[in-house]
Amino acid sequence: MTRPCNHCDGLSRSRLLHRALAEAGSGLPAIEPGMPLPAGTGLTRRHFLAKSVGAAVAVYGGSLLGLRAFEEGIAAAASGPAAPILVSIFLEGGADGLSVLSPQGDPLYKKLRPQLALAGGTQFAEDNRLYWHPALGGLQQLYSEKKVTVLPAVGYTHADQSHFTSRHYWEVGATAATLRTGWLGRYLDRVGKKDNPLQGLSLDDTLAPALATSKVPVASISGPDQYDFYSKRVWGEVEQRMLETIGLMGHQPADAGLRTAGNVAAQVDRLRRQLIPFQSSNGISGPVQYPQSNDPFPQRLAGLAAMLAAGLPLHCVALTAPGEYDTHADEPTALTQGLQLTSDSVLAFQRDLEARGLADRVLVHIWSEFGRRAAENGDSGTDHGAAGVGFLVGTRVTGKMVGEFPGLQKGLDGDGNVSATSDFRGVYASLLEQWFGVDAAAVLPKAASFTRPKLVA
Amino acid sequence: MWRGTFGAAQAERLLWRAGFGPRPREAQKLARLGLEGAVHKLTHPAREHLVGPRPHDENGRPLAPFDAWGHDHVWWLDRMVRTSRPLVERMTLIWHDWFATSNNGVGSQRLMLNQNQLFRRHGLGSFHDLLLDVTEDPAMLLWLNGSDNSKDSPNENYAREMMELFTLGADRGYTEGDVRQQARALTGFRNSWSQNSGPVNFRYDPQSHDPGVKTIFHHRGRFTWKDSCRLCVTHPDHPSFFVRKLWSYFIPEAPDHATQRALERLYKSSKYEVRPVVAAILRHPALYKGPRLVKPPVVYNAGLLRRIRRGIDTTAWTWLGSMAGQQLFYPPNVAGWDDTRWLDTATWRGRWWIAQYVLDRQALDPDRAYQPYDAGKLLDHACRFWHNPPLGRDTHHALHTFAHRALGDAKGASWKREQYPVMVQNALRQLIAVSPELQAA
Numbered sequence: 058m059t060r061p062c063n064h065c066d067g068l069s070r071s072r073l074l075h076r077a078l079a080e081a082g083s084g085l086p087a088i089e090p091g092m093p094l095p096a097g098t099g100l101t102r103r104h105f106l107a108k109s110v111g112a113a114v115a116v117y118g119g120s121l122l123g124l125r126a127f128e129e130g131i132a133a134a135a136s137g138p139a140a141p142i143l144v145s146i147f148l149e150g151g152a153d154g155l156s157v158l159s160p161q162g163d164p165l166y167k168k169l170r171p172q173l174a175l176a177g178g179t180q181f182a183e184d185n186r187l188y189w190h191p192a193l194g195g196l197q198q199l200y201s202e203k204k205v206t207v208l209p210a211v212g213y214t215h216a217d218q219s220h221f222t223s224r225h226y227w228e229v230g231a232t233a234a235t236l237r238t239g240w241l242g243r244y245l246d247r248v249g250k251k252d253n254p255l256q257g258l259s260l261d262d263t264l265a266p267a268l269a270t271s272k273v274p275v276a277s278i279s280g281p282d283q284y285d286f287y288s289k290r291v292w293g294e295v296e297q298r299m300l301e302t303i304g305l306m307g308h309q310p311a312d313a314g315l316r317t318a319g320n321v322a323a324q325v326d327r328l329r330r331q332l333i334p335f336q337s338s339n340g341i342s343g344p345v346q347y348p349q350s351n352d353p354f355p356q357r358l359a360g361l362a363a364m365l366a367a368g369l370p371l372h373c374v375a376l377t378a379p380g381e382y383d384t385h386a387d388e389p390t391a392l393t394q395g396l397q398l399t400s401d402s403v404l405a406f407q408r409d410l411e412a413r414g415l416a417d418r419v420l421v422h423i424w425s426e427f428g429r430r431a432a433e434n435g436d437s438g439t440d441h442g443a444a445g446v447g448f449l450v451g452t453r454v455t456g457k458m459v460g461e462f463p464g465l466q467k468g469l470d471g472d473g474n475v476s477a478t479s480d481f482r483g484v485y486a487s488l489l490e491q492w493f494g495v496d497a498a499a500v501l502p503k504a505a506s507f508t509r510p511k512l513v514a
Numbered sequence: 515m516w517r518g519t520f521g522a523a524q525a526e527r528l529l530w531r532a533g534f535g536p537r538p539r540e541a542q543k544l545a546r547l548g549l550e551g552a553v554h555k556l557t558h559p560a561r562e563h564l565v566g567p568r569p570h571d572e573n574g575r576p577l578a579p580f581d582a583w584g585h586d587h588v589w590w591l592d593r594m595v596r597t598s599r600p601l602v603e604r605m606t607l608i609w610h611d612w613f614a615t616s617n618n619g620v621g622s623q624r625l626m627l628n629q630n631q632l633f634r635r636h637g638l639g640s641f642h643d644l645l646l647d648v649t650e651d652p653a654m655l656l657w658l659n660g661s662d663n664s665k666d667s668p669n670e671n672y673a674r675e676m677m678e679l680f681t682l683g684a685d686r687g688y689t690e691g692d693v694r695q696q697a698r699a700l701t702g703f704r705n706s707w708s709q710n711s712g713p714v715n716f717r718y719d720p721q722s723h724d725p726g727v728k729t730i731f732h733h734r735g736r737f738t739w740k741d742s743c744r745l746c747v748t749h750p751d752h753p754s755f756f757v758r759k760l761w762s763y764f765i766p767e768a769p770d771h772a773t774q775r776a777l778e779r780l781y782k783s784s785k786y787e788v789r790p791v792v793a794a795i796l797r798h799p800a801l802y803k804g805p806r807l808v809k810p811p812v813v814y815n816a817g818l819l820r821r822i823r824r825g826i827d828t829t830a831w832t833w834l835g836s837m838a839g840q841q842l843f844y845p846p847n848v849a850g851w852d853d854t855r856w857l858d859t860a861t862w863r864g865r866w867w868i869a870q871y872v873l874d875r876q877a878l879d880p881d882r883a884y885q886p887y888d889a890g891k892l893l894d895h896a897c898r899f900w901h902n903p904p905l906g907r908d909t910h911h912a913l914h915t916f917a918h919r920a921l922g923d924a925k926g927a928s929w930k931r932e933q934y935p936v937m938v939q940n941a942l943r944q945l946i947a948v949s950p951e952l953q954a955a
Contacts (some may be wrong), residue, residue, distance in 0.1 A: 278860070290936070295923070313808055314808055317954065
């Protein structure tokens with residue numbers, strides 16, 4: 058008898074694995090032990106582990122770097138020319154594209170979704186079969202201002218339906234199990250600095266694997282207001298002096314072990330000082346009100362805008378969106394909550410950037426590891442699918458749909474999943490070339506084989 | 515063999531590498547035995563007795579390590595804090611990393627703790643016996659699909675890791691063909707699934723075993739799982755893998771060629787016994803002359819508790835351990851933790867919070883406590899609190915400067931002159947605990 062299979066369990070395990078790894082700071086995870094090998098990909102565990110460069114990948118990195126180099130690096134990077142910024146927002150679990158933009162104008166929609174079919178709402182201007190999910194008022198507003206590009210069916214052919222594997226593909230920018238660096242990490246390896254870990258920043262408890270580099274350091278913080286240090290019954294001036302001492306102990310000793318500990322302490326000190334303006338006690342004050350929520354996402358975006366306004370040298374930033382998208386059951390409630398907070402927060406972030414005069418420097422990419430099955434399951438939910446919906450947000454996007462909605466009659470694959478009409482690797486290639494201005498071939502495997510949609514106006 | 519001085523400083527380093535650091539005055543006591551005596555004491559411990567208060571959670575209730583989330587971590591941390599056999603416990607931690615099994619895949623704290631007992635039992639014994647027991651251990655059977663591996667549907671997961679991670683090293687002395695053949699030899703383990711208790715009834719079922727002839731490392735035979743283990747341990751590339759990996763847990767710089775070869779010979783001539791190899795590593799000059807080793811987070815945590823003789827009285831250590839990069843029973847993957855990269859800006863903060871939790875019940879109250887208005891005395895007092903860990907000149911200077919300036923801030927007001935020394939004392943204890951000298955030993 059085999060282990061009972063449970064999709065949601067698979068998601069939580071994949072999530073835990075990512076978490077554990079980034080805490081250990083050892084690079085991208087190997088394929089999850091104990092998980093069935095993804096059918097049809099020819100993947101084996103061996104490729105993950107044998108090719109693992111764990112020790113060489115600097116997730117956080119920089120522990121061999123001296124204090125002075127680091128300080129100068131941050132300062133130099135901050136005073137250099139302003140770089141374009143990409144913010145990656147991940148809808149974890151496989152967001153249901155057919156609810157995000159529901160094909161109410163497709164005659165098969167109600168048949169496939171007798172319980173879940175949405176009705177009414179605002180029509181999508183570029184395809185009158187599609188309707189915006191009612192929770193997406195924020196994105197819809199930005200779309201009407203030509204600040205959103207919609208990808209109604211983005212993915213790749215022969216989509217893998219494992220959360221873990223498909224997410225890995227998106228993170229590394231290729232349908233390759235063996236790649237151990239993220240696509241943004243490889244970009245940072247080309248253009249980044251050896252002494253500026255803020256160039257690749259996860260606003261999360263752990264490092265986003267898409268940011269995993271092999272050469273330059275990157276950082277992960279739970280939020281700019283989550284890097285606090287406390288000592289009981291030490292306060293005021295004494296506390297300040299205590300914290301300022303962190304980076305001064307064991308300065309440049311001859312012993313390699315002490316040097317590592319001293320260097321990391323110096324980096325801690327540096328990071329702490331940089332983030333002081335964003336600690337919650339100081340309040341992140343900005344021109345815009347963000348949604349109130351127990352979820353840290355809106356505050357993370359608020360903090361991000363504040364960090365950019367303060368001139369911190371950020372370049373690639375990754376966040377996980379709030380909400381549960383692995384909706385095998387009771388989809389309507391979960392999906393609405395997640396989409397609402399995500400969309401409202403992104404709208405506030407965009408307005409914040411506009412008010413601070415930073416909007417032209419920032420592009421937001423919203424993605425999920427796959428969409429969901431066209432036919433609903435029996436539990437008011439949907440199972441793992443193939444292509445899903447993606448968005449690009451910012452003042453510089455074209456605002457023109459990329460790919461098309463393929464329709465439910467002819468647009469489903471043999472498993473009943475939506476076929477992709479745009480490829481995520483083509484999207485990455487366009488972002489690299491049109492947004493960052495680098496040759497995609499240097500970052501993405503087989504970049505030449507993907508059509509690059511026009512994404513930046 | 516180290517021929518230099520074996521004083522309290524060397525004994526302290528030995529206790530950090532071979533255990534969880536000294537309790538008060540333990541290093542001085544060990545130093546009196548001399549290096550040979552000290553290593554013998556560690557590698558030939560008497561029956562274990564646990565020293566110190568019994569563990570409990572924050573509400574005073576006994577731990578429930580089989581059932582309650584996080585209690586597994588603190589249960590083991592308690593063993594690290596209270597054991598009289600630190601090397602056995604440290605070896606248990608090494609085997610947990612070597613045969614890294616995560617409860618994320620196993621889903622049973624009971625099976626994980628049973629495996630933990632297995633590691634403890636074999637702490638310093640025969641690696642061959644250890645490998646045999648690990649191979650049929652239920653947690654491992656679940657983790658690497660050993661009980662999904664049957665004659666009709668082979669699963670290569672365990673076979674591959676057994677060679678790649680446990681005995682030979684990646685791409686060393688085996689082929690893809692050997693992986694497939696080993697998987698066949700390893701068939702036969704099964705378990706059942708119960709609605710209520712999950713995986714049950716782990717057994718060896720000859721019906722599931724592939725009885726055919728296999729070719730493994732150019733040997734032919736009707737091999738079984740026991741042959742699988744034997745073939746790995748007796749493989750000519752095994753001793754070099756074993757020695758290099760074991761060494762790395764104790765000494766950060768790789769052994770020189772002659773040492774490597776000598777340890778391999780020792781391992782082979784002792785018929786794959788762990789104890790003599792560990793003893794030789796613990797006597798090696800590189801341990802005493804070479805650079806310090808960054809302490810694994812749980813070693814750091816257990817060491818601070820041992821130093822002030824505090825037992826387990828909270829389960830906070832579990833999430834604090836996770837924050838510092840090491841939650842026991844949840845290694846990041848089958849390759850274990852990356853022991854060369856414990857410290858980064860996130861995990862360092864985890865260590866700060868561990869130190870804070872170690873200290874919080876002893877934080878002095880500025881309204882009630884008295885501390886001298888004298889930077890030098892405050893620093894001496896704080897060092898004594900931690901039983902005088904060896905601090906380098908830079909650290910000592912930074913701490914003294916801190917105390918001096920903080921007291922300077924108090925000049926203008928009499929209430930500050932009373933209260934600031936107390937706060938400075940609290941702060942010095944915290945800073946010493948996170949100083950480089952206490953992070954690496």
